[in-house]
Amino acid sequence: MSENTERTKWGRTKFGSGRRPAMAIALPCGLLVGIAMGVVGAMSGLTGPTPWLGAAVFALCLAVPVVLLVWAIIVDRSTLQGAAKDPEESIESRWYTQAAAGAQTDVILAASLGAFVLTLMPGSGQIDARLVLLGVIAASFLSFSLRYQLLRRKA
Amino acid sequence: MRNIIADTRRSREWSQQRLADELGVSRQTIISIERGKFDPSLPLAFRLSAVFERPIEELFFPEAPDPA
Incomplete structure (x- = not known):
């Protein structure tokens, strides 16, 4: 066949x-x-x-x-229709790398700032770890999406 | 890095999509290279050189230094 x-x-x-x-x-x-x-x-x-x-x-x-x-x-x-043969050579690959690196920095900064604020808040008590992890994932996605779109518009 | 990719492509009457297909990259990559917003990797620069049958240094050249 x-x-x-x-x-x-x-x-x-x-x-x-x-x-x-x-x-x-x-x-x-x-x-x-x-x-x-x-x-x-x-x-x-x-x-x-x-x-x-x-x-x-x-x-x-x-x-x-x-x-x-x-x-x-x-x-x-x-x-696939319209798929590049060498996507790693395309500019989208660079946007992805830059957006991912920026998102990682954003998440580290946000987590550090959040931890600092929580230590100053009296009676903040225990926080559900599931909510914290969901927040980290949501922040990562948001930061990555915004950064990727920004790079795309600038090109 | 400045380049003459757009002029070279037009002289062959190729579309950006045709050049993208020849190189195996996205059309947006060609647009960004032509606008000088994306410096291609060395392998991609060599492929451009091969496709246009011209040495790399005829296609790409450094920005003129700022006058001191």
Whole structure:
């Protein structure tokens, strides 16, 4: 069977004869993992008093990132429409590196400032570590996105 | 770093997308190089040199030093 090298929006797999559309594998894989995790969440009581509604929400929330993760792992970039052959030589790669470095500095500064302010606040007590970590992740994403867009506009 | 990439490309009647495809980079990369906002890596500069069949020093040259 000849290899299909046609470029499409979602690309084709890196492996297998005939190079199947990457989404044809990523979509069912993501949905299966999402549903499985939803069921596990419901059975372990993580989803509260309405287990199956919680399981459905759990599955929906997990399915999208897992579909995209599987797609990113299996897709052959050379079969994507408009994808550069050498992305690391492109200016987008430099924007990414600069934005990531800047975001790291921002997060370190924000975390240091936050820790300093909290030590001065009387009765700040215990803080939920999950909230702190979510805050760090949100700040990283925000800083990276803003910096990347800024670099893109300047170019 | 200044360059004559835009002029060289136009003399061949190539679009920015055509040059980007020849080099395997994004069109935005070509736009930024032509505007002098992005200095390409050495491998990319060599590829530009090969594509245009001209030595690198004919395509890129340093900014003129500021008068003291």
